[in-house]
Amino acid sequence: MLASLELPPDPLRRNRFGTDLRTIRVLWLREVIRFGRNRLRVAMGLVSPLLFLLILGTGLNSLMGGGGFQGYLFPGVLLMAVQAPALAVGISIVWDRQSGFLRQMLVAPVRRAALVAGLCLGGATAGTLYGLLVLVLAGVAGIPYRPELLLVLGELVLVSFTFTAMGVLAAVCIKRIETFQVVINLALTPLLFLSGAVFPAGGLPGWLSAAVAVNPLAYAVDALRRTLPGDAARLPGTTGPQWWGSAPPLVAELGLVAALAAVALVVAARRFSRAE
Amino acid sequence: MSEYAVVAEGLRKTYGERTAVKGLDLAVAPGQLFGFLGPNGAGKSTTIGMLCTLVRPTAGRAEVAGHDVLRAPAEVRRAIGLIFQESTVDLDLTAEENLRFHAELFGVPRRRARVAIAELLELVELTDRRRSPVGTFSGGMRRRLEIARGLLHTPRVLFLDEPTTGLDPQTRISIWAHLHRIRREQGVTVFLTTHHLEEAEHCDRIAILDAGESVVSGTPAELKAVIGADLITLRTGDDAAAVRALRDHFGLDADAGADGVRVRVTDGASFVPKLCAELAVPVHSVTVTAPALDDVFVHYTGRTIREAEDGPMALAATSGR
Structure with a gap:
């Protein structure tokens, strides 16, 4: 009757790091498979950034009396493409919590920080793939296909990881799906408008430019804009956040985004680890 | 361990x-x-x-x-x-x-x-x-x-x-x-x-x-077994007379309700033939029911499980999880 008690030595007592890697890998794989299966969601996720690029970009082009505004919008469009799947991970956490799936994972003998890391990497991968699909259309916005685009892709990995970590952090703090969606929408709109993605952040009055300076999205957009090849994404004058009157170095901008991801990840993992 | x-x-x-x-x-x-x-x-x-x-x-x-x-x-x-x-x-x-x-x-x-x-x-x-x-x-x-x-x-x-x-x-x-x-x-x-x-x-x-x-x-x-007894339900021509007969002949405490005469005995199956032999009133049907867990639940909590579910505790179920 107790045959199961005498099964081979417990395979679970291996080194912790190996277990963590395995956990991260399986959660990452789950997100990637789900991404691959749900083609409709992929298509939907690309529609709004493309509408943004084609409609808003074309409309503002005629307003500006020239061309090139689509190029200016392009970093923001990349950001929009990346954020949808990243935030979907947060939504799925809240959803999983309601449906009980989360408890199914929480009862596994693995470190919860590894669960969070796996989820974030999954969201980052999905986000990067969305970003890549938009990046392929760079020519539409007048951006030349040059090797720098690979650097942009690397930045997109970082940005979508950060987005996912923020979404996961929000998801572990907010229990109700309705609240989550309201909070995300409320937070995202001003963050996007004050990031320099839609209009240059240079000519803003003092308090708004202060808001730009503390907006993490502004650094992400600015870093993307500075890395994109050619001049299509740039406008004369200052477009991004300013530190004491001049633009911060690119590395500092990326470092800030990475630091934000790290903080969000650590806080989310700690909150996630708390038992009821 | x-x-x-x-x-x-x-x-x-x-x-x-x-x-x-x-x-x-x-x-x-x-x-x-x-x-x-x-x-x-x-x-x-x-x-x-x-x-x-x-x-x-x-x-x-x-x-x-x-x-x-x-x-x-x-x-x-x-x-x-x-x-x-x-x-x-x-x-x-x-x-x-x-x-x-x-x-x-x-x-x-x-x-x-x-x-x-x-x-x-x-x-x-x-x-x-x-x-x-x-x-x-x-x-x-x-x-x-x-x-x-x-x-x-x-x-x-x-x-x-x-x-x-x-x-x-x-x-x-x-x-x-x-x-x-x-x-x-x-x-x-x-x-x-x-x-x-x-x-x-x-x-x-x-x-x-x-x-x-x-x-x-x-x-x-x-x-x-705590409930101890089977439930016998009788349909007779004269329920009141049947209740009286059960009391006089067998010393059992029966009651007559809408669904007939109900009485609890330890061994229902062997009791039924004796009962039919002794009863003077016509018997239309006899049902013997073994005790169910429902009876156990009622015995210990004073209500059926359905009543318990309709109570205020039913609300607490969702928040308890």
């Missing part, structure tokens, strides 16, 4: 003002099929949560598979399989992927996982659907998949919270057949909750929980 698969002493959980579980004592022997019976909101899910290390007890202690739930939660988690009330399969993935992912999370070596997955899919009769997305499965199939998943890492105790809720009667029967089979073939201790009294008959031992307290425990037969 204790000799029991599950032990709890004075286990207690309060949520603010509300006490979900008030000092619970439990002992489940290895290999047993243990049923935890009670109306919704009695504290069953909270108790399972505490035993599975998902809910922190306010007071008391518990050991599962010989490990303390507070001091060694990781060991407890490795030793248990858990099937929740709600369906927790990943709908976007196939049956096989669901199992494979679970095996990865629980650190089952890949080669062993491959064998175990094939065997368990066979056990729950889902082998031919292993490559279909779980989103296309019926409720009963999902539940079966969850049972397979719960067994994948060869747990010593399998917890099931309301495994048959929301399933149609036919599916319920098949789930029970599977539970008996896994208990037999895997030798695992099964700890489940239910609010269906008829299902508790399947268990080796049951404990009745009401308003956060265990009111009684024992085998279904033991509990029914």
